[in-house]
Amino acid sequence: MTRAPRRPARRTLALVAGVTALGLPLVAVPAEAHGGAAPPAPPRTGFETSNGARWTTEAEEGSFLAAVDRASDRVGVRTVGTTKQGRPIRLATIGRDASGRGTASQGASGPGSAAPGSAGPASAATTVLLVCTQHGDEPSGREACLTTVRDLAYARDKETLRFLARTTVLVVPTANPDGREADTRGNADGIDVNRDHLALRTAEGRALAALIRDRRAELVYDLHEYDGTSPYYDKDLLALWPRNLNTDAHVHDEARTLSESYVRRAAGISGFSSGIYGIWTDPHTGQPLKQVAGDGQERILRNTAGVKHSVGLLVETRIEALTQAEADDDARNRRRRVTTQLVALKGAFAYVDERRGLLGAATAAARHTGFADRGPVLIGGADNDPAEPAETLQDPPCGYRLDAAQYAEFGDELALHGVTVRRDGDGVFVPLRQSRRALVPLLLDGRAEYRLTSGRPVEAC
Structure with a gap:
């Protein structure tokens, strides 16, 4: 574990509370950098100010992201789509490309030329795309994504700065704003956005497709929640890589390594149970009993990402109360769900930091294999x-x-x-x-x- 920054001698410090998404303490900021006054406090989400008593509203999200954008030159926030009901689909870009150049456009390419983003030199930075709350009634990932944007923006520790110098983190905090407002799985038309990554009938699916096309993220990380079935399907965290058979073998293996050796391992270290999404297991032996979800459908984001040569991963936290204390206190339940998402994200960032060479090699090679035009x-x-x-x-x-x-x-x-x-x-x-x-x-x-x-x-x- 990384040590907290040491307090310099004879220097007055204004401390910023919290930790970065990498699991490191947010930096101690010298007060003299602000003319001897304490620096402005980092913005907080509605979820944080209520201590989990309620979820962050859409208006609060807009204000929060605007405040982070104003405060940090390593963050850029823009709108990459508009829902049927007129709500913005926001993208926060942190790190190497905070300007967000090349982000989503929903126009078509003309015949006779490659689509935008399909060619050209690859950035030296590793690009990570976080897609949060495609299902509007699964809000814990959204809260984790919002605070991750803020924590990366305000971090001053060397480890996080080194990570951001080599990484562009793209965050769509609310991929289904209309569904989140209505607390429904689908969007305003009742369409499941996570079944629309092939047909692209929805504004939400189109915005994400353009992002994936234009930014060519090496990692597409998709945050969800699930309803469990005790005692067979009741882990704190579930994860799953692309199962679609058209995913390049090396990309598939990197996605499985991300899931099993980093995300689930991080959960376990923090005391959370974990499993493979869609698989019921025997509560006594841990052996699989049957598969209830998690197939290879190409229209699901983790599979679409794999077919498009990105390492895709689905993560899910359990919605139901796991203890009597959670049953008696909704805020405690919500805090556990968000904390689990943040722990899993810490594992994902550790994966990027430790295996970025292997990740880049796998995705780059996969993007070129199609030109050989071989195989089934x-x-x-x-x-x-x-x-x-x-x-x-x-x-x-x-x-x-x-x-x-x-x-x-x-x-x-x-x-x-x-x-x-x-x-x-x-x-x-x-x-x-x-x-x-x-x-x-x-x-x-x-x-x-x-x-x-x-x-x-x-x-x-």
């Missing part, structure tokens, strides 16, 4: 459920042709996914030989369950 594409199955022959495109076509009407309807979605197309008569040709090779059949093959449309396979290029 799987339209079903998972890493624990082998694809059936009917779910295996053993010899995929060299691409798919969309007619003018199909491209008019789905061109924007292809662009948001970062898929390259070429003009072909009155329509377009979508080649498999590109970075998003495995994604193309999932979007356009008539056999894919969650396809956008059925393109015409082109067997010879």
Whole structure:
């Protein structure tokens, strides 16, 4: 564990309470840096000021992030989308690229060119994207994300500054603002945003797709909560990597390492129980009994991230009271849920710091394999459920042709996914030989369950 900064001799200090998201004490700030006066106190969320008695409101989120943005030159806050009900989808950028250059745009690429962000030199910094509260009735991740933005902005300890010098942290504190306001799982149209990362029917899904396309995060970390079933499915924290079989093997292995060796390990060190999302276990032996969730659907963010060559991870904290004390005190229950999320985030940041070379190598190599245009594409199955022959495109076509009407309807979605197309008569040709090779059949093959449309396979290029 890192030691707290030592108090300098003969110097008056104004201390900032709290810890950074890396688990390090927030810095002691010299009072003379503020003309001898105590520095302004860091802003606090509604959750913090109420000690967990209530969740932070949307208005409080806006004020909080604006205050952090004003106070720190290492933070930039902007709006990357607007919901059906007119609420902003905010992005906070911390670290190497606080200006947020290249963040989401919801326009389409024209035919004949690569989509924005699909090529160009990679940044020397590792980019981490935190997606918080896709489900509006799962708010603990949002609170953890908000305070993480603040704590990284105000940190002065050497370890955190070194981390931020090599890392860009992107945070979407509320990925489903309308759902959070209504305390519903879905958005204003009742759509589950975490089932919309292929079709992109929602403003929320489109904003996240553009972020993933333009910022090419090496790690996409998705914060959720779950309802448990005692005694088979009742851990403080559950986590799961991309199970989709089109995830590059090295990316898959890094995601599993993140889950099992860092996030769950951090939970255990802090006294929280953990498990694999979707798996019921025997309470006596710990052996798996059955799978109730957590498949390889490509439309779910952790899987979409894997198919798009990012290390994706789903994390879930348990909503129900775990003790009588929590049952008697909702604030105690909320504080435990948020604390568990923060502990898991500490593990994720430790992973980035310790394995950034391996993480960067895995994701960079995966982004280039599609240009070789080799190997099957799987339209079903998972890493624990082998694809059936009917779910295996053993010899995929060299691409798919969309007619003018199909491209008019789905061109924007292809662009948001970062898929390259070429003009072909009155329509377009979508080649498999590109970075998003495995994604193309999932979007356009008539056999894919969650396809956008059925393109015409082109067997010879």
